[in-house]
Amino acid sequence: MIETENLTRKFGDLTAVENLTLKVDEGEVFGFLGPNAAGKTTTVRMLCCLISKTSGKARIGDFEIDREADCLAIRKMVGLLPENVGLYETLSAYKNLDFYGRLYEVPDQKRQGNIEHLLKLLGIWDRREDAVGTFSKGTKQKIAIARALIHDPQVLFLDEPTANLDPEASKTVRDFILELKKEKRTIFMNTHNLDEAGRICDRIAILKTKLIAVGSPEDLERSTSGRKTVVHLESVTDAVLAAVKQLSVVKNVRTSENKLILGIDNPEKDNPQLVRAVVKAGGDVQFVTELRSSLEDVYLKLVREAEVQ
């Protein structure tokens, strides 16, 4: 649904995005992580045809972002939640959505239906005639998401959807995004919130001007330290240690108190063999768990490495 190839954007001497190549499938929730000034917003703006690219290619569906005629079609098929909600504070929630619905060319009846559906879904229907300026930040954010959805877009770009929100408002917005995920919309989400990205996104890309890494949250969590199996024992004996070291599937072993921490490439396949060896050597197994780096660890490690380079 979204495809970029060596997409680059420069502002004078400053390169905001460099050779970005990625592919987002239809119905996928794609998280875009990166520190401030990493080029996330610039990428979204390029993909929404708001600013031009310096070089490279990008397409949304069948449309190229650098063709004038295609840009109108792209703007019709995407919904954008910018970093700042940008609602008209003196207009009501209903009028804000109605204005955008009309600009997105949604027919009258469908538009009214969509507004009612979205405002009811977000729990704002009873306050639809209130001026947006009277709403809380979280509610404004919800209205802005509703605005991005008013024309039923195939692709949704969310730029920091929970930034500056209190935990309760963040949860409401996050739950709403999860609802959208069930509708199989393609969602491209810029975020600083690693926990949120890990919970919502099917895949995550980490950007620091250049693309540093891309993969599922699980793949990324495993990527920096490899996969590790932790065997909790009554006590770690020399016999047990010797037995696991003899196994060819074990790449490395270290102990920590009563735990064995073992590097194993394919734990689904090899853990049964490992457990059998431990038991045979007289080890009393309490638990077998997987040790993962957190997404935060991975993110920080990759971003710091990129900074050094």
Place this chain on the structure above:
Amino acid sequence: MRLWKSWIVATKDLSLFRRNKYILYSLIALPFLMGLLFPVIAIFSLQTEATSLTTAQLTETATLLINLFTSYFVIIAAILPTIIASYSFVGEKLEKSLEPLLATPTTDGELLFGKSIAAFIPCVGATYIGALIFTIAIDVWSGINLGVLLIPNVYWAIVMGVMTPLVCVLSVEANVIISSRVNDIRAAQQLGGFVILPIILLMVLASTVRTFPLVTLALILSGGIALADIALFYLSKATFQREEILTKWK
């Protein structure tokens, strides 16, 4: 260009202007005050001359004064857009609503035209309200004192029907261009004030010309302003850059 899209933008802006008391009061105050002040000055001047002039001379003097004040309504039509049109894009920037607006399937021309209509309608409408007050006051005086209604006359008709809307369009376009390129309303209004200075100067000079038929002069000026309107619309389209507005917006 799809005019209905421009109309959507215009109706939204008109709705915002209605809710902005500063805009609303500023828009009404000037034409309303001038609509009252011009006839008061004119009638006071004529009344002091009335005893020393014949009816024919008084009518001629009254016509000269009326034409002079009628010209000043063109200046009002040039000034008002500095209040309202300066809000068009700067207002969107302040509300941070420009990015979602530019993300809609709307062309630059449609946006610019919509913003211009939204500024034009209230400005020209407020000018006409002021002119209507002026016309009624003058006609009441002339009806009682001279036995004739001095307005409308040909010059008044050309100024109100042709020149006022054309000058208003010119000022609106200039102010919309300024509004799309600055980040602050006061800066937009100050720059807008500079832009309309030549129009004011032109109207003041035109109103003092005695060697050239006034009606002919008004028609020539109207033609020139119409050409300037067209040129400025194309200039505004050429200078309106979504990207520049977004990336240079602080």
